[in-house]
Amino acid sequence: MAYQQPPYGGYGAPPPQGHSPQPPYNQYPPPQQGYGAPPVQPPYGQPPPQGYQQPGGYGQPPPNQYGQPPYGAPPQQAYGQPPPPQQYPQQGQYPPQGQYGAPPPQQYGSPAPPVGGYGAPQFPPYQNPPQVYSQPTPPSLGYGPMYAPQGYMPEADADLLRKAMKGFGTDEKTLIRVLANKDPMQVNAIRTAYYNRHKRHLLNDVQSEVSGWFEEGLCAIIRGPLQQDVVLLRKGTDGPGTKEEILNDVLLGRSNADMNAIKQEFQKTYRTSLESVIKGELSMKTERHFLMVLAANRNEESAPVVPQQIDQDVMDIYRATEGKTGTDELLVCSIFSQRSNAQIGAIAHTYKQKFTRDLETVIKKEFSGHMERALLHQLRTGTDRAMRDALLLEDAMKGMGTEDRLLVNRVIRVHWDRNHMMQVKGAYQHRFHKSVTSIRGETSGDYERLMVACFGE
Structure with a gap:
């Protein structure tokens, strides 16, 4: 079943006329002709279409990198040849984003450009090799320019939120219904409309009306991905000890564009550089590792x-x-x-x-x-980014007790990209043989309802 895209403000829709196109959140640049062009991916969990050939050749990553042989593959593959594609049960609800476990959109088997050949001088280990020009990866949705979502009228949602918090008592279900399914552009439009119509700050009103991890989740949505990352970095480095898992979640595996946006927003918000804060919190080789990450020269x-x-x-x-x-x-x-x-x-x-x-x-x-x-x-x-996030979700819930701060932020981070979220749900089901909505056993009340709603349930 094809994943139905929402109107603009959703994932992958074009910005208004006159603006530069905003690429889909966490997606690669538009397909290029020639070497390195991303292949067309089949739907998640579906077998490849007839005539589809898995990209093969040198350096093709296998579908599974977690210590297990590829399912149904022979025990030993010829050097440089990828194993056969994984076959998974039919999952009709997943969007046409790519089969789970499919390799990154890079054709490893295509002829390499004339960068050098065997016998060419070896590159020094601590610097990147010389490269031909490559198109910069665009910022993820919420980390670049914020356009007004075409066709979305935020005023009605802004009024619903105000009504839910005005007077005696709070309508928590309305807060969840309005906010849990919005993308970063829509949330930004709601924040602006709320202030313009009611001369109040949405974040402040929510903080005064609800509490606990329910409040944490709603505030993470209202801030949006970039500002929430900045707040998390401050919480992860403030006070005694460093909350290392928060640093990992926010800083690792990010594109250069996203990393530069995070550093600029941190400097703007706290009037200090993120590099100086990391130097004060980490030490020795771990500090040098994270300074390499912050250099944003991937x-x-x-x-x-x-x-x-x-x-x-x-x-x-x-x-x-x-x-x-x-x-x-x-x-x-x-x-x-x-x-x-x-x-x-x-x-x-x-x-x-x-x-x-x-x-x-x-x-x-x-x-x-x-x-x-x-x-x-x-x-x-x-x-396998989807499996990475599935493992992170399970890690926040396993054992005695729940790491609620990690759980809230990992759920909210996944929910910003609906296509990726569906991939994570499939990866979680495949790895742990249960639905990701088993999160209900780790949460309760409005907190539980918000987490489940963020997964589209």
Whole structure:
């Protein structure tokens, strides 16, 4: 069943005439002709259409990077050849975003541009190789210019929210119904309309009417993705101790455009640089790792996946981990922080072909603590972002008690991109054999209803 896109203000719809087109949230640039053009993906959970050929060739990442062989694949694949595509049960409710476990939109098997060949000088390990021009990855929805959503009239929703909080008592169900299904552009329009019509700030009114984790969730939606990231970074570095999981969630695996937007907004809001705050909170090699991340000099997603460079990165990682006594942590951090998601996926696949071990297993063996979790986050972003977020949701709920702050922000972060959210729901069902709405067992009351509504239930 095709995923029905909402009118503009939704995901992937064009901005008003006269503005530059806003690309879909967390999506790659428009397809390019030639090397590196993203292939057309089949619907999530559906078999490839007739005549569809999985992109093959050198550096193709496998559908599964979590320590398990691809389902139905033979135990050993020829070097450089991808395993057969995964087959999953039919999931009619998923949108045509791409089959779960499909490789990143990068054709690894296409001929590489003339960057160099075998026998060419090796690139130094702590810098990116020379590259042909690559189109910058556009900012995610909510991190770039905020356009007025075409065809959406926020005044009616602004009036409903005011009515729900005016007078005695609060209509929590209306707050959930109005806010839980809006995208960042629509939320921004509601905030503006609320102030223009009622001369009140929506965030302040909600904070005065509700409380607890229900309040935290509503406020995260009202702030929008960028401002919420900035607030989280301040909470994660304020007071005794550093809340490392918050730093991982907000900063790792981000595009250069999003990272620069976060740094600028943090500077504007708190009159101090994010780099200086990180230096004061982290130390030693973990500090240097996060400063590499904050430098925002990743290869763009449109950059080609060069087989020679993938080979060199794989050998550098091997020599920095399994191939020596001790571990060169900073070399691995440098590669993971500078390569694009498509390149990281190719590195993970090629590493397993060369050494018959998952790169994730190697990281768990060679690293520990915060650096281990940070590297795993970056690796999973490049190999399977939907599964990464499914694992993060489960991690916030497993064991005794619930990490409510992490759960709230992970749910809200996923819900901003509806197509990705459906992918996460499918990944969660596949990995844990239960619906993501099992979140009901970890929450209650209005907090529970908001979390479930954010998943479109």
